[in-house]
Amino acid sequence: MIEVLVVVGPGVVADARLLEEIATREFAAAGVSGTLVHARDASHVLSLLSSPEGAGCVVVLPGPSGEVRSLIGRDLGAVVWVDVERADGVTAGAGATHLHGRGVGGLAWGIRHAVHQVRHPSRRIAYGPLPEQWGELYLPDLPDAGEPPVVMLIHGGYWRSIWAADIMGPLCADLTGRGLAVWNLEYRRPDLHGWEATTADVAAGLAALVTAHAPDTPASDALPLGGPPSGALPPGTDGAVALDLTRVAVVGHSAGAQLALRAVADAAGEAAGGAHTVAGGPRVVLAVSLAGVLDLVEGDRRWVGTGAVSVALGGRAPGRGEGQAVTPYADASPLLRLPLQVRQLIVQGAADDLDLVDFSRRYARAAAEAGDEVTYLEMPGDHFDVINPATPIWQATAETIAQALAGGPTPRG
Known part of the structure; x- marks a missing residue:
């Protein structure tokens, strides 16, 4: 014990x-x-x-x-x-x-x-030189030594530094148990570092999967981005990590969902069709919002998270007579970035903050109207039930993610 x-x-x-x-x-x-x-x-x-x-x-x-x-x-x-x-x-x-x-x-x-940490070892990999620029890579135990698809997790916390990647740990364990690799991202939050640092870190963290992958690279070079491991990789690995980067899901919780969908939207100009290739590497085939803050304009107007939106973005949302396409809200709000041109899963607990329920419902409807393939999943549960592996809403979510990533490698376009 x-x-x-x-x-x-x-x-x-x-x-x-x-x-x-x-x-x-x-x-x-x-x-x-x-x-x-x-x-x-x-x-x-x-x-x-x-x-x-x-x-x-x-x-x-x-x-x-x-x-x-x-x-x-x-x-x-x-x-x-x-x-x-x-x-x-x-x-x-x-x-x-x-x-x-x-x-x-x-x-x-x-x-x-x-x-x-003891039960589910991972390797911490830095994607930049600063203390908060790292991710934890979890690998499933695959008897056939195959290349698993990857789920990138982005934690929430209303963009505040008191919340960190540890809150997503239970999902890492659940997803690796389903045969998926997990990249649990930490990043600089805007309360200490500014909005541009946050968005840059999420993009860099996604692109860093290319370096972490490197299956044909010598072990000494396969993970060159530094940072000591927080645990050992599963038996049978030698530092060279085999990942299927043609099947990547980007999953965010709460404010992390905004960051996840925004990162996918930012890649739209680099890809065509139903998936996004980031920096020539990871191919995002699914974007998932777990109780996401998906309408930042209304989020600020309604003062969700006691004013978290304007604090994070560095200014208030435009007034109703000013239009919505005002930077940084136009760039940051997922609702204003549609269509994403990638499959989406929008998950929402019915007992959550009613404004978040409203955001998720309106976003899913707008995404479908914009031509995106979107699944809306609303079930009993609160804000944290969507990241609790024991709940029915997470079980349904995880099954949908696994099914979406279950196909063979997607041909690179």
């Missing part, structure tokens, strides 16, 4: 009993054994991280102590550091993860991610 060690650093402002309750609940839900320890000081934290029972699955709430926080950047293994407060600009050591700004509930996310 997996052993999880949770270390609470000195000075953490949270009720000790509540932390214990959260940890105990998560241990039971994950089917693991766990221990929560309150550390006295930095030396105590370091000794716990070095102990055998801490190896492989450790979550630390560092707290305000400068000495403890100095440990975050050290190479201490696959530690999941969780700041209950927002803490921008923190870079964890090799193989480690830093989560922040999710309140006391961040402990639950930290435990889930720590267990996920």
